[in-house]
Amino acid sequence: MAKKKKPIDEDIIIISKSEQKRDHHELQDLAEVLANFNVNQRSTLPLDEELLAALRLADKIRGKHDAYARNLRFVAKQIATLDVEAIKFGIEKIKNRHTIAAFQSSKIEELRDNLIADASQIEPLLSEHEALERQKLRQLVRNASKEVKAEKPAKSYKELFKYLKDCVTFE
Structure with missing residues (x-):
């Protein structure tokens, strides 16, 4: 006997787990780019104080691989709470x-x-x-x-x- 399927609410957007992973990896790449910028370049970007503090910590622990990677994941989570498009625009402006x-x-x-x-x-x-x-x-x-x-x-x-x-x- 087949299980009854529950009706899916059409207002809910379902995002696959692999798409979530791709988005998270993109944020981690963005965090790495920000970590490679110097303090003056970061000051031109729309970043909050907590994120700037995490990036300063990343500068200090750059030689410690595991701690640095963990910190970059934290920075990626912080970036997710901000306006990602504005940050990307600022990065492109700096690069170009x-x-x-x-x-x-x-x-x-x-x-x-x-x-x-x-x-x-x-x-x-x-x-x-x-x-x-x-x-x-x-x-x-x-x-x-x-x-x-x-x-x-x-x-x-x-x-x-x-x-x-x-x-x-x-x-």
């Missing part, structure tokens, strides 16, 4: 900071060249970025375009780049 800086630098160079070629682009730029000063920007663009036309050393050209780099941010 050179790529991001190169991208921003090329965008600023392109913006500078466009301003020198066409000074009418100053007004839309000023409306997008309130940190820019109208008079200073116009003066730098005017001087840089004169230098480019006269083929002089690019003093204002470099100053314009530095000013834009300081005031304009790209997301």
Whole structure:
């Protein structure tokens, strides 16, 4: 005689044990990445004080294999209580900071060249970025375009780049 099956409530999501293990291993890998970061890099991430204390302990016991592994499992459990996606985003930002800086630098160079070629682009730029000063920007663009036309050393050209780099941010 077959056993009667109980009706399964459709609101409950059943996660297989192997999927739980995969998720836990992913959190452990994330904990190891965090443990390999230095204190300054960790400070930029959205981590709570208890997790930071556990990571400081991991730094101290790195040479003791079993204790270090146990501590990383604890760190993984702590990470599970936080916003994992925000932490992953912060880690990617740290890992790709050179790529991001190169991208921003090329965008600023392109913006500078466009301003020198066409000074009418100053007004839309000023409306997008309130940190820019109208008079200073116009003066730098005017001087840089004169230098480019006269083929002089690019003093204002470099100053314009530095000013834009300081005031304009790209997301």
